[in-house]
Amino acid sequence: MGILQILIVIAIVVLLVKPLGTYVYHVYSNDPNKTDKWFGWLERFIYRLIGLKNRPGMTWKRYAVSFLLTNIVLVALGYLILRLQKYLPFNPNGIENMEQTLSFNTIISFMTNTNLQHYSGETGLTYFSQMAVIMMMMFTSAATGFSVAIAFIRGITGKGATIGNFFEDFVKSHTRIFIPAAVVVTLVLVALQVPQTLDPVLTVKTLEGASQNIAIGPVASLESIKHLGTNGGGFFGANSAHPFENPTPLTNVIEILSMWLLPASLPYVYGRFAKNTKQGWVVFGAMMTLFVGFLSLIYFSELRGNPAMNVLGIDASQGSMEGKEVRFGIPQSSLFSAVTTAATTGTVNNMHDTLTPLGGLGTLAEMMLNVVFGGKGVGLVNMLMYAILGVFLCGLMVGRTPEFLGRKIEPREMKLIAIAILAHPFIILAPTAIAFLTDLGQGSITNPGSHGISQVLYEYTSSAANNGSGFEGLADNTPFWNLTTGLVMLLGRYISMIAMLAVAGSLVRKQWVPETIGTFRTDNGLFYGILIGTVLIIGALTFLPAIVLGPIAEHLKLG
Template identity: 65%
Template sequence: MGYAILQFIVIFALLLALAIPLGRYLYVVFFKETSKLDRFFLPIEKIIYRASGIKNLEETGWKKYSFAFLSVNAVLLGISYLILRLQKYLPLNSAKIDNMEPTLTFNTVVSFMTNTNLQHYSGETGLSILSQMIFVTMMMFTSAASGLAIAMAIIRALSKKGKTIGNFYQDFIRANVRVLLPLSVIVTLVLVALGVPQTFASSATVTTLEGKVQTLALGPVASLESIKHLGTNGGGFFGVNSAHPFENPNPLTCVIEILSMWCIPAAIPFTYGLAVKNRKQGWVLFATMFAIFLVMLSVVYSAEQAGNPMLNKLGFSSSQGSMEGKEVRFGIPLSSLFTTVTTAATTGTVNNMHDTLTPIGGLVPLSQMMLNNVFGGDGVGFVNMLMYAMLAVFLAGLMVGRTPEFLGRKIEPREMKLIVIALLLHPFIILGPSAVAFMTHLGTDAISNPGFHGISQVIYEYTSAAANNGSGFEGLGDNTPFWNISTGLVMLLGRYLSIIAMLAVAGSLVQKQPVPETVGTFRTDNVTFGVILIGTVLVIGALTFFPVLVLGPIAEFLTIR
């Protein structure tokens, strides 16, 4: 256990060493009108603007910002759909992979555009190399850049006064050109140096030690792995994702992938602190998310290290922990940390099979996706935490009998209605479709493990879709029209309605005159507010989802202990 704690501490230290300077870099990229970066990046951006026909880079209000965001995403969805439906006739398909089935194509393009990367297909057999490159990698950049742009627009609204929140096209292109592309190149080179393949060859034929011939799938794996994690995407080049030795060969690559998917979500609170000119508030939000994260990590590590309860009752040794579904090269510590980070940062990539976690271990990824704000993906998770922060301020204001204020702006009924709608939408699009799935054989036929674990499989699928995560309890047979269409709709609602609601909140707040701070102002940059914020997150999450968790992982644990 001491060795595991040491691993965690080193990785946490590396995260802070990356997140703080990266937070400053994001501030320069999105909040400085001019910077030294312009000399290198501005010529590239001008070429993109010219090729795209974008001429007006003036800041806009939230409605035009939202329209630009939705328009870009809609065009990318259309292009992606055509690629998957026609991949049989396109080049770089030496494996002769057929066109994707229509409902699966719908699910897949929605999945990648919403930054979910829920995969109802196996990567090496479902997509050609061209589709992996043009569709998957392109969407991983654009969906992550969209989320990052939204977060920066909302932070901008809280840090200024006026009627505008920025220009989506400028934010979107800067997120790609100045943030995701440079970081991806660096991580790709590191992964290639550590043994991750990067080739146009679709396969390699080798002779095993037993003298048998085996064909191994290959492709541009390293480049996809880099943006897969940096963009908190999660879609794997191979079906078993980052448990595959070509995607994640050794513990060092595992640590690099953990830091890659965690660094941008962890950096955004520091960017926020610089933008609103209150670094303490940035630290409070970071500490709040990190405190919840530590609790979750402790639970999953303890549960997996304790071993499988059923095997323990039969007298089998659990000295190595519950290693079912895990890679020996990672062990319990890195498997537990990867599980916690990938569902905290809503990445969805996995280096072990979540379906084989112990019941309490499986409770952790479910809970983090249900909360949907413990760091979260590139931007959207932080936006969700801001919603909870405003709700906490509102509740505290009610308790002390004064108008709630956040960063000098009054939180009034209009903002609270939008925030409550966004917060209530999340459980509705999880629990509603889950109930429908349990009431019809179209849903229950996919369950591979009847009983309490079957309930967990269904709930996990819709929770992963709603939280834009993409990981799954892979025992669920989800490649059917029912699951493809239903999870596709959940992904669309989970991504876009909450984003539009928060952009509307940002548009309302940016127009308000700042209220001077007084002795009676409720401070949001101290430990007291952090505790209130944690309480708000956990109480709302517990009240909403605790009953269904009792029916799933908790009941399963009580049954087999």
């Protein structure tokens, strides 16, 4: 039954990829289509409001500057609200202003679509901050990432001189995708008993006669965009393990589909832009193959139970249920963990710190590779980066100038791709080493030995991949962790984005080269295998030593 539950959800995703991908393609193709009748009037009003009468195409540099400046303005506004939330409206519970290093970490976290939380939502933020900062940035950070991904697709597939207009893409991301979808999902969640209110905490009498405060608030609206935008930050500290955020197995499936469907549809969108849907299905197939492999590792590791418990002879017939909700069990907990780290969402319905060593390895590996569907465009952009690298390596082996989608791949593109590939492991492994070399870092590690290594490695991997989940045994709300993870989140978000926009800008200006009998095809089974092999080889070369010291060593020791 557990495997059947998982297969049904995967089947739903596969069936919806084409229709959803077709809709997303029409949103960003800039060709007249039916969606213009539904949303065009609202967008024209917004364009007039912000003074965007003309929307000419941008070079990659102008596109990058536009999205960076937009993000900077939103960061400044959000930081100010967090520092002054005590004096702002909708604070019925009397919550104080957020400390400065925690405010820095929080605002960077949500602007970079990471949503790493070093605070507990129901006690650290007012209702106004939850809505005006957290929810606002859940929309805008997702829209930014989606826009950049579409611009990259245009650059590598188009024959024009520009990659689109950022502000037009940014507005369309809100009006045609995230806001309508969030409204629908919010209403569904409210119908399924997820709270949506501005009332203060409830004070109730327990069976013993004591008083208990129960936090509530605008939960359903935050939950919808939290998953649709692959954000992950929970209204409550327990995130989607909390019964108010995720009360039933049905809401669990809805949240899984919400965070998975848009990233899964992007390879098909890429195929439509390339005028060859086989291109998209090859990329989708590679992503799904990697996903099923890591999901299997997590599921069967949790199903076998904790190695330490097994050695003691304790009954493990129900699997490793530590840190998991009984209403979800092993199947839906494992699937949720696999999807949230594959889609770089970061929301959790079970505590990853209590996963078995190999189960934790599965979640770590998905974030380290950062190509298994990914968040709003991250996975596709990174996978296409590996695709270009694979074509380049194959071209070198046969002594032919590599070509990708009719354009020659030359040293400039490969230097930029190398920067993006090397930056990711560097901003994970270097801070991890620093944390172990300083008293400020070591003082927060609550578990000695290999599991402590996994805790620190997971924290920086989650930050660099803009995921946001954590091994919550780490005492991370300190200036050291707030500042270091904040910097890692910034670098993890913007280095790869700018590098890949530069690649798109370089390719879009190149003359198209007609296909010949010697052209290396990228829409067949051979390239599917090369793509998976390239991802796994580079991932193993960069991260295997650290994984051996952490989860693998812990598994061998416990086993």
